[in-house]
Every structure is written in C-alpha cells, then in structure tokens.
Amino acid sequence: MELFFLAVLVLTMAFALGSGYPVAFALPGAAIISIGLAAGTGYLFGGGTDAYFHTGGPQQWLSAGTINLRGTFWEVERDTLIAIPLFIFMGIMLQRSKIAEDLLLTMASLFGPIPGGLGISVVFVGALLAATTGILGATVVAMGLISLPAMLRNGYSPSLASGTIAASGTLGQIIPPSIVLIILADQLASATDQASSARKALHKESTGELSMPSIFDVASTSAGEMFLGAFVPGLVLVGLYMLYILVYALIKPSAAPAVKYEGQMNLQFWGNVVMTLVPPLALIFLVLGSIIGGIATVNQAGAIGAAGAMIMAGYRLCEGKKSTYLPAILAIVSLLVITFALRNYEMNVKAMSTPEDATGIMIGAFGTIGLLIALIWSGIRVLRIDNTLQGVMLETAKTTSLVFIILLGAAMLTAAFRAFGGEELVREFLLSLPGGFWTQFIIVMAVIFFLGFFLDFIEIAVVVVPIVAPILLADPGANITAVWLGVMIGLNIQTSFLTPPFGFALFYLRGVAPAAVKTIAMYKGVIAFIALQLFALGIVGLYPPLVNYLPNRVSFLSDQAPPPRNPKLQFCMEDYVSGQLAADDGKTLAAIKTAQGLNFDVLPKKMSKSVSKAVDSAEEAIAKLNEAFVAADAVEAASGAYRPQLRLVRGIEKNIRREQKHLTEMNTTLGRLPADSPDREDLMADIAKAEAHIAELQGQIPDTWDGVHETFAKLTKAENDARNKYRRNADTSYEDVAEALAAMNDTTAYLGFEEELLALRATVEAGDPKETEALVNDLSKRIGKLGATDDVKKALGKARRKLKAKTPDVEAALSEYDKAIASFENGKVWRAEAETALRPGLETYLSTIEGTLGLRMQSGLTREQALFMASCSAHHRDISLNF
Structure with missing residues (x-):
C-alpha cells in the first residue's frame, strides 16, 4: 500500500502541474492529499492512521516540511537564503532603470561590424546581466524587445536570433550571483551531512573499524563556494555560445550578416x-x-x-x-x-x-x-521618478514570496515522498544499478534533464536534489565534491528554461516577439544551444578542476585557510614535498648532513638528545617518503586486478545486507502476527526464500576473496604506515630544532630576569612567607614562558610550595631557590656557547627544510604551496580501495 500512495502522490502532483495549477500550491497540495488519504485508509482498514506509512504517522510527516524549512532560518550557519531577495532586488532595479537596455544598444553598435556581431553582443550582454542580475525573465524580455527587432531588421535568421536571445537569457542561472546556485548550496548542505553518515556506515561495514579517518569524509559546500565553482563553467558556456554564432555566421553569412555602424566611432x-x-x-x-x-x-x-x-x-x-x-x-x-x-x-x-x-x-x-x-x-x-522604487519593491516581494512558498511546498512534498518510502526506493534502485557511480550519475542527470521539460528549476532543485545528492556524494569511488555536483546539476537545470513544452525563456520571448517569428522557429533555434549546454556539461564532468580549482584557490589563499596539518591536504602535501626534494639538487640532504655534524653537547642533556634525534629524523623522513611512493606504486599496480573483485564482493555484500534487513523486518512482522493468522504461512515461506537467497549470495563470494583481500590490505597498510612514519619523522625533524632555536632567541629576555631573580633571596629571607610566595609564583610563571627554563621553573615551584605550606619552611625554600640560581647560571653558560657554536647551523637547517619536511609545522601555506594544493585537490581522488 505504501507504493500505492506513493503513486497517488506523484500522479496528483503531475495532474495539478499539467492542469496549470500554481506550482506553489500544487506541491504541498499533493502532499496533504496523499498523506490524508493514507491516514484515512489506514484508520478505516489498517487498524491505525500510521498503517500505510513507511515510518511514523501522518502528524509527523505533515509537520516535517515546515519544521525542516523553519530550521533553515533558525540556524545561523544556514542563512544563505537571505541573499535571494537582495539579488532579486538588484536584478529588477537594473532592468527597470533601463541599464540593461543601454548595455544592449551599446554592445550592438560595438560588435555589429563583425560576422554574427549582433548575436555575439547579445551573448556578451546576457553574460553581463547574468553577473549583475540573475533574473531570467527580465533579461529575456529586455533583450527580446530591443535586440530581436534589430536582428531581424538586419537579416538575421529568426531561429538563430530567437535561440541566441533565449539562451543568453538563461546564463543568469549559472553565472553568479544566481538564485539557483543559492538554493542548490542550501540543499547540498543537508545532503552532505546525510552522505557523510552513509559513507561512515559503509566504511564500518566494509572494514569493521569503528571510526572512519576524516580524510575520507564528505566536505560540505556554501553559496560562496558555489558561486566560485560556477564562474569558470559559466564563462565556458559563454565562449561556446559566441564560438557557435561566429562559426555559424562564417559558414552561412546570410543568416547572421555583419552590421556596419552608421555613426562615427x-x-x-x-x-x-x-x-x-x-x-x-x-x-x-x-x-x-x-x-x-x-x-x-x-x-x-x-x-x-x-x-x-x-x-x-x-x-x-x-x-x-x-x-x-x-x-x-x-x-x-x-x-x-x-x-x-x-x-x-x-x-x-x-x-x-x-x-x-x-x-x-x-x-x-x-x-x-x-x-x-x-x-x-x-x-x-x-x-x-515613475514610482520605480515601489514597483521594484513590490516585484521583489512577489518574486521572493513565490520562491519561498515553493521551497515550503517542496519541503512538504519531499516529506511525503519519504513518508511512503520513496527515498529508500530511489536509493535502492540507484545502488542496485551495475556500473557504479557513473551509471547512477548519468541516470540522475538524464532524469533531471527530462524533468526540465515540465518543471521549473526551483522544483527540481528542492525536490530531486535532497533525494539523489546524498547517494551520489557518499560514493567513495568517485569521491566527488559537493560544489562540483551542485554546478553539474545547475548546468543541467539550465536546460529547463529552453526545453519545450514549458521552457520559460521561450514563453518570455514569445510574449514580446513579433508575429513574424513563429513558435516553431524559436524551438528550432534553441536546439543548438541546448546541445551546447549539454556539451558544456560534458566538459565540466570530464574535467572537475574547472569547478573545484577556484573555490580551493580562494580558500587556501584566505586568512581562514586550512592549516597544513589538515588531514585532507596530506596526500597533496606529500606530492608537493616529493617534487620539491627532487628539484632541489640535493640541497636538503646536504643541509641535513651538515646539521648531523654539529656538536649538540653544549645544549642541556635533554635538549641535546631531542635535537640530535630531530636531525636524524629528517633523513629518516625522506627515506619513509620514498618508501610511501614505492608502496603507492605497488598498490596502483595491484589495483587493476583487485578492483573488479572488490566491486563484485562489495556489491554482493550490499545485496546481502539489503536481504538481511528485509529478513529482519519479516521476522518482526511474524512475531507480531497472531498464531492463527492466515498470513503466517505465506510470510514464513517468504522468510525461507529470503534465507535461501542470502545463502545463495554468500555462495557467490569467490573462495579466494579472503586471501586476495588480505594480500592487498598488506600493500595498503605498507603505504599508510610509510606515510604515517614520514609525517611523524618530518614533524620531529622541524619541531624540536625550532624549540631549541626559540630558546636561544629568548636569551635576551632570559638574562633580563637575572637581577630580579638574585634580588629575590633577600625577600625570601626577610619577607612574609605568604607575600613572598606570590612573588615567587609570579616570577616562576614569567620565566616559564621562555624556552628551556623548566629546571628554573621547577625549582622555583618547589620553593613556592615550601612557603605556601601550613608551616612555612624558609630554609627549605632557600635551598630550592639556590637550585634555581644554579640552573639559571647553567642556562647562561649553554646559551652563550650555543649562540656561536650552533645557531648558524641550526638556522640554515631549519630554513632549508621548513618548506618541505617542516611544512606540516608551519602556521599556514605560502602562496606557491597554496596554489599547488588548490590544483592538486581540485581533482577527484578515488578512495574506494579503502572501503
């Protein structure tokens, strides 16, 4: 029955939309009707209002949509939707003030003399308006009123002219600032949380480990990142449009002739x-x-x-x-x-x-x-002037209200879809497809493209994305970023404005186009531009850095850039360090050898040992880094044969888990049925079939799998161990030496305490113990902030405790004070010797390794390093071998 009411939900929505009922009310209406019918039917025939729901009851699902939408506005970190009315206001204001018209006329006179120049000027202005307004209707209408008559008057093909104007008007949906990108960012923020949970569960089921390394987690996105990610793909689309018009004009000059500017330049x-x-x-x-x-x-x-x-x-x-x-x-x-x-x-x-x-x-x-x-x-x-501000405000309020009412309706529709198990049905369908992520992705993209024939971009973004995005983002094989998925969906949704029968750009243009331009000519004109949009979708899909690089670059160069120790940066950082070491002509190794030849005996015993170990760790770190890359090559070589077996077994195990879940549900149902129920026999037969199917699936796992998996696991473990040992040794090679140098740099401040420390004896001898204890405590804290002063601080601390006791022991305190003086004098001696014997060598050593082995210990990335990380992490890295 759940599937029946799911069908009722979908058919009710389709009928309402097809009959022309407003979208803002068709979506929640379909949800309320289907939930109400399910609750009433369950009350009459199922023994309860919640009988025909996948989980929960009608009250829960009727309120779920409004609760989810309200949560969007009450969470400070999820306030991106507030930007929508601001960008709507900006776009309508620029359109009403005729700035868009000025742009079109000026660009037409500028580009007109070249073949296809009027068409290129329309694309150029469409891109500018997209970057300033993002309001599709205003852009298409403005360009249709101004440019279409001029293009027709100068001999342009009606299909090319109308197609160019309609397609250019849609650029506002992918070139930031864009309302669709803001909505997608909001939807993907929730989807990444679900995808992260799903990936962690998959890792636990696959490996048996309780926690998943954060390097394998799914990263979220924001409206700002979506804007950055869509910027280059938007320019790619603009370039494709211009190139098409230019080539078309060169091949068929009569369809897009050059128009000479009549005035003087x-x-x-x-x-x-x-x-x-x-x-x-x-x-x-x-x-x-x-x-x-x-x-x-x-x-x-x-x-x-x-x-x-x-x-x-x-x-x-x-x-x-x-x-x-x-x-x-x-x-x-x-x-x-x-x-x-x-x-x-x-x-x-x-x-x-x-x-x-x-x-x-x-x-x-x-x-x-x-x-x-x-x-x-x-x-x-x-x-x-013409009451323009009031008109703009009224139009902004109406458009913003429409957007948010659709968001609320879509949230209710999504809740109803989940109530009847639709989300799980879609998930099971996608996960059961052969071919893994790319099969799932292509089908999802095809569905979104098909829905674009009938639905607006907002409905697609808020109904489809929450259902399919968590599934696609959770896949460890593709390991895509949320911003890439959002831009891909945004490019796909953009076609919805051009695809008949409900292409909104076509409707807007039809409303202002002269009767001489037939509707069929407009449909013909947009076909090439739809193909160009799909071609751009393919380009971005095949080369993810077009989307990922710019957000990464801005992030890594910002003041809030992730620190070098961030787990997600480690693989790229090791590639960078390896490249730097290979290109430095052995300078790093030479600096390490020179440092190993220094005499560290002048340092305190503990520090001498740690510094000596640190310098040796540098050489060990380079060796372990080389081992890690050798191990990585071995993993890559073995993965060709291992990956098909991994996919086969993980697929079988996924089916087993699904069957076991179904078996558990049937056993639960059986336990609740009365002993004389006629349904028991059929249910027991289904349970037997499920158990037999599970046994059959388990028999499909190759007998050699355990051995193959164990052998490959040893290879990955060798790589991970080498990388971890490299990181530990690299950190030690820099940190301990840096601490020793920091202590030497504190020498002036250290010597500044000598007079105060020596004067303290008289206070300890003659002063009130409680007052003296406070003075000793203060001096101990201030000296303790300097490097390599533990002995002095420790002795002063003991002296303080002797003075703080119920019965103050001044003699014992003075004894500890003398130890502090002795430690202070020792500090003066070794600091003076180290200043000449060690400082130059250690400074040379640190300056040589700080950009390579010491990179993880730096407070931030340099520009060169940040750009490398941005480029490296812009590619999607397959992590499925770890699952």
Missing part, C-alpha cells in the same frame, strides 16, 4: 561605451570580487549589489540634469574615504585608546554618513 562614442560598461562591471567586481576575496559573505555581497543597483538607477533615471551624477560621485568618494580609514587606522570603537584611533573612527564615520546620504538621495530619486 569618435571620442563621444567611446565615452558612451565606457559610461555604459564601467558601472555594471564595477558592480560585478564589487559583488563577486568581495565574495572571491573573502571580504564579504554572500548575504553581504547581495546587500552591496542592491545598494549599487539603486545608486546606478538614481543617475540613469535622472539623465540629462546637472546633478545627475552627484549621488554616485558622493558614494564613490565615501567608499574611498572608508577604504582609506580601514587601511590606515584601527577601526575598532571599543578598542579606541589614542587620538590617532579617534581620528580614524571620525574619518570612517564621515565616509559612512556620505554613503548613507548617497543611498537615501538615490532612493528618493528612484521613488519619485
């Missing part, structure tokens, strides 16, 4: 080009640059974009007046003032302590006030 013309292009490009730089540079979050960047759009609209709507550009100039000057203050002063009001700090705060306050005046001034202008 004089200083006025180029000034107009600059004034039209620079403001939108500056806004793109502020919005995307602030995200890429780590200066602003996606929400903050949305606020920047909304404010910038209003200032641009303020001067565009007042064009021709003397004071046209005054608010914009005031805003620019204010931003420069704020930037100057931030770069030159400490702008923390609470920490203000000097006149200079007060000056910086004052300058920043003037800049902020100026910016606020510019915003208010522009807002008043936009409100007064």
